Amino acid sequence: MAAYGEREDLPITGNDGAMVASHSRRCVPVSQQDKALEMLLELGNPAERKTRAELLDRALQTARLLMDADAVIILNPSSRRGHRLALHNGSTVPAVIPPPQGGSEVARRFAETCEPLVLAELSDDGSVLQADGCPGVEPGPVMFVPLRQRDPAVGYIAVYRRCGRARFSVSEVRVTLLLSAYLSSALETQRIASGVQKQSLSDDLTEVYNAKFLKAALRREFLRAGRFGQELSVVLIDVDHLSLHNQENGELRGSILLREIASVLAAQVRAFDILAKHDDDEFMLLLPETGFAGAMEVAERVRLAVEKHEFSQATTKAVTVSLGVGSFPREGADQKAVVAKARRALILAKERGRNRVETLMKEAA
Numbered sequence: 001m002a003a004y005g006e007r008e009d010l011p012i013t014g015n016d017g018a019m020v021a022s023h024s025r026r027c028v029p030v031s032q033q034d035k036a037l038e039m040l041l042e043l044g045n046p047a048e049r050k051t052r053a054e055l056l057d058r059a060l061q062t063a064r065l066l067m068d069a070d071a072v073i074i075l076n077p078s079s080r081r082g083h084r085l086a087l088h089n090g091s092t093v094p095a096v097i098p099p100p101q102g103g104s105e106v107a108r109r110f111a112e113t114c115e116p117l118v119l120a121e122l123s124d125d126g127s128v129l130q131a132d133g134c135p136g137v138e139p140g141p142v143m144f145v146p147l148r149q150r151d152p153a154v155g156y157i158a159v160y161r162r163c164g165r166a167r168f169s170v171s172e173v174r175v176t177l178l179l180s181a182y183l184s185s186a187l188e189t190q191r192i193a194s195g196v197q198k199q200s201l202s203d204d205l206t207e208v209y210n211a212k213f214l215k216a217a218l219r220r221e222f223l224r225a226g227r228f229g230q231e232l233s234v235v236l237i238d239v240d241h242l243s244l245h246n247q248e249n250g251e252l253r254g255s256i257l258l259r260e261i262a263s264v265l266a267a268q269v270r271a272f273d274i275l276a277k278h279d280d281d282e283f284m285l286l287l288p289e290t291g292f293a294g295a296m297e298v299a300e301r302v303r304l305a306v307e308k309h310e311f312s313q314a315t316t317k318a319v320t321v322s323l324g325v326g327s328f329p330r331e332g333a334d335q336k337a338v339v340a341k342a343r344r345a346l347i348l349a350k351e352r353g354r355n356r357v358e359t360l361m362k363e364a365a
Helices: 030-043 053-066 105-112 126-132 170-201 211-228 242-249 251-266 292-308 335-351
Strands: 007-008 025-027 071-075 084-088 095-097 117-119 142-147 153-159 230-241 274-277 280-286 321-328 355-357
Touching: 007 105, 025 105, 025 292, 053 084, 053 170, 105 117, 105 126, 105 142, 105 242, 105 292, 126 142, 142 251, 142 355, 153 170, 170 274, 211 230, 211 335, 230 251, 230 292, 230 335, 251 274, 251 280, 251 292, 251 355, 280 292, 292 355, 321 335, 335 355
Parallel strands: 321 355
Antiparallel strands: 007 025, 071 084, 071 153, 084 095, 117 142, 142 153, 230 280, 230 321, 274 280
16 A cells, blocks of 8 residues: 555556556655645635636646646636647646647547546557647656536546656546546536626626616726726716617517617727616716726717617617716716716707717816
């Protein structure tokens, strides 16, 4: 029996089904093994909230340490393009490996049977060597363990050692299977949590942020702008004659139109801007670190994009929006004052014929 901190190579099954054995024993530093085991436990801890990228990175690091590997690759089942993440020994940042022509041979085999594939030498199997080898590692012992999620496709965790190194033992295969199970569960939990969170923060119809999120975002951004002396702008957006469109074409068509408009609006803003549903027929754009001139430019760009877009639910009348702009701190010292200015500017835009951007800045000057 191997002592703690030591690994013993046990008989394993080769590609041809025959039992192969290795009598070499390799000592792994106990502290390194402790660290890897701790990482493994953290990966399976539901209280540890991580992004998908963080989970995959943690799994790569854990497998490399536990298996004393020269490289580890993860093919995630949800990777539609078949890209793989690879972590080489001595590197701290995973690299993205493009998919091989014709796809993964190992993934195809796992679609039929989910038994781990352990090869004494990767070069023993030509089709796997070509499709699922690891760039930068001379073909040697390799272990492929299936990685399953709800996705019908099958991925894997692949652990590589360079030519001449010890083969993988049964115990190492079992540990990697455990890692795969932990990672699959963590990825599924993260997927569900992200979906639930998105649902709780998004408007059901338009899929932009809802009024509840907007309320918190307004408070947060105005506090930040005040604390750091930054500019901040608000744009209120109203769909022109939406109630008339609903009367003439039905509520269903009106709902589809509103969703399309939200998509057009979202395409015109920066990643850190906030687009949210405000009232029934209104949207609000919250523009951090944006003064009056920048907000007017964004508002006009949004107006023009809607005017030029060909909507699937459009009638003979053009689909347009009216917009009102308010800016902090030039038009108010707090959230309430600035939003009120944007509201009055929106009313002015409607009164002056709609399909236009208005501001009260001239009045305030």
